[in-house]
Amino acid sequence: MHFLSIGTILLSFGIYASAVDNSTILSPKIDTFINNVLAEWNTAGGVAVAVVRMDAQGGWLVETKGYGVAKADGTKVTQDTIFALGSDSKLFDILATGLLVSNQSLTPQISWKTKLASIMPGWKLMDPVASSESTIMDLMSHRTGLPRHDYSYFVYNDTFPALIHRLKYLKPSAGFRQIFQYNNMMYAVLSYLPTVLLPHKPPFVRYVKEHILDSLGLNSTTYSHATATATGRMADGFARTGINQTANPLDAGIPRVLPYLFDFAGGDGNTFSGPGGVLTTAVDAMLLLNGQHPTTNATIIPPGVVQMVATGVTVPEGNACVIPIPQRMFLSITLMQRFVRALCHCLWRGADPVVLPRSWCVLMLGAFVRNPIRL
Numbered sequence: 001m002h003f004l005s006i007g008t009i010l011l012s013f014g015i016y017a018s019a020v021d022n023s024t025i026l027s028p029k030i031d032t033f034i035n036n037v038l039a040e041w042n043t044a045g046g047v048a049v050a051v052v053r054m055d056a057q058g059g060w061l062v063e064t065k066g067y068g069v070a071k072a073d074g075t076k077v078t079q080d081t082i083f084a085l086g087s088d089s090k091l092f093d094i095l096a097t098g099l100l101v102s103n104q105s106l107t108p109q110i111s112w113k114t115k116l117a118s119i120m121p122g123w124k125l126m127d128p129v130a131s132s133e134s135t136i137m138d139l140m141s142h143r144t145g146l147p148r149h150d151y152s153y154f155v156y157n158d159t160f161p162a163l164i165h166r167l168k169y170l171k172p173s174a175g176f177r178q179i180f181q182y183n184n185m186m187y188a189v190l191s192y193l194p195t196v197l198l199p200h201k202p203p204f205v206r207y208v209k210e211h212i213l214d215s216l217g218l219n220s221t222t223y224s225h226a227t228a229t230a231t232g233r234m235a236d237g238f239a240r241t242g243i244n245q246t247a248n249p250l251d252a253g254i255p256r257v258l259p260y261l262f263d264f265a266g267g268d269g270n271t272f273s274g275p276g277g278v279l280t281t282a283v284d285a286m287l288l289l290n291g292q293h294p295t296t297n298a299t300i301i302p303p304g305v306v307q308m309v310a311t312g313v314t315v316p317e318g319n320a321c322v323i324p325i326p327q328r329m330f331l332s333i334t335l336m337q338r339f340v341r342a343l344c345h346c347l348w349r350g351a352d353p354v355v356l357p358r359s360w361c362v363l364m365l366g367a368f369v370r371n372p373i374r375l
């Protein structure tokens with residue numbers, strides 16, 4: 001779901017280099033490149049970038065920086081500006097699912113291949129095969145045969161049982177596991193797993209806070225817009241009005257601040273939290289690293305879970321990516337993809353070649369001006 005005019009991208013690359021180059025990636029040259037893209041796109045917003053590299057000793061080289069404007073009052077983006085992740089929140093949804101999969105104390109234990117029919121009360125789909133055979137991995141991979149059906153999903157005071165009850169009335173538009181079809185409701189279903197499976201029935205948001213955010217020290221990350229706004233660091237989402245889409249979709253137009261879509265979610269979140277509710281900063285996103293605590297090295301998210309959620313399962317349109325990105329963590333909005341591709345090409349082919357180490361990530365959080373019609 002392309003919820004908002006803002007988004008995040010985390011890409012990880014596996015590039016071999018004989019030595020780790022410690023030189024800065026977010027150099028003045030890259031700063032100029034990013035500022036030029038913001039200017040060319042006439043954006044009223046900005047972007048935060050985190051670059052994470054592993055050094056030869058297995059430690060981390062981290063750079064975080066902000067570019068452009070965070071708020072209508074002219075506040076600049078910094079590494080601590082809070083952005084709405086929109087659909088990239090789905091990463092946290094499946095990391096949480098992975099924690100349940102690796103929880104040895106769960107009875108019965110579950111796996112990525114556990115069928116929804118065996119664990120989710122009220123689970124039923126119209127297609128009997130998809131209904132009985134759909135696994136956690138099928139929901140994560142958008143291959144149940146259901147198209148988006150977002151008009152059945154944007155029910156603001158929805159409950160999980162009500163949402164699950166509706167699924168059986170929604171027509172599939174493809175066979176089970178036939179094609180990739182993006183579906184938010186399935187990520188809402190996944191976010192109900194902690195409540196359904198654990199004896200103390202924690203709401204999804206509380207589960208993520210306890211086992212991921214607090215454990216890793218992602219102290220600026222929240223699902224609550226009120227909490228984020230209270231810090232004074234929450235970025236505005238912008239739209240542009242008064243432009244001719246056909247003539248120039250990137251025309252400056254008149255910037256307009258959009259109200260936050262999920263303002264009502266509150267501390268414990270709701271059915272939108274899993275598919276789209278994360279609010280976070282470049283610094284926090286950088287702290288995700290590979291699921292280890294940044295200072296104690298304690299394993300918070302098991303490596304197998306990180307590996308699994310970073311592995312592509314369905315390949316839309318037979319074309320996983322334009323640039324060589326072996327592990328694409330998650331989808332993002334088109335313009336952001338173009339921006340990241342452009343940035344990667346710039347890093348790739350730069351006149352001052354950066355020696356890319358074995359393992360690094362570029363993370364971008366952005367508030368770009370987009371026409372709300374395409375949300």
Ligand SMILES: *[C@@H]1O[C@H](CO)[C@@H](O)[C@H](O)[C@H]1NC(C)=O
Binds near residue numbers: 019020021022
């Ligand atoms: C990078 O920094 C590490 C220590 O932080 C040092 O051991 C290593 O030699 C440096 N590598 C290069 C290529 O400068």
Ligand SMILES: *[C@@H]1O[C@H](CO)[C@@H](O)[C@H](O)[C@H]1NC(C)=O
Binds near residue numbers: 057058059296297
């Ligand atoms: C964590 O791992 C890094 C890299 O291997 C190491 O330099 C550091 O000493 C470790 N920290 C602790 C507390 O074990």
Ligand SMILES: *[C@@H]1O[C@H](CO)[C@@H](O)[C@H](O)[C@H]1NC(C)=O
Binds near residue numbers: 099100103105107
């Ligand atoms: C693991 O399962 C046990 C038993 O159901 C539960 O008490 C605990 O909170 C769970 N932990 C996680 C991280 O899921």
Ligand SMILES: *[C@@H]1O[C@H](CO)[C@@H](O)[C@H](O)[C@H]1NC(C)=O
Binds near residue numbers: 157
């Ligand atoms: C949800 O909101 C609608 C419109 O405000 C209202 O008619 C309906 O009764 C509400 N449903 C629940 C379950 O609260």
Ligand SMILES: *[C@@H]1O[C@H](CO)[C@@H](O)[C@H](O)[C@H]1NC(C)=O
Binds near residue numbers: 217218219
């Ligand atoms: C997050 O907050 C905890 C508790 O206040 C603190 O111990 C930790 O250092 C903070 N982490 C970061 C990365 O600031």
Ligand SMILES: *[C@@H]1O[C@H](CO)[C@@H](O)[C@H](O)[C@H]1NC(C)=O
Binds near residue numbers: 244245246247
């Ligand atoms: C928008 O631009 C197109 C192409 O330049 C033009 O044909 C069209 O008339 C314009 N629409 C409006 C409403 O100005």
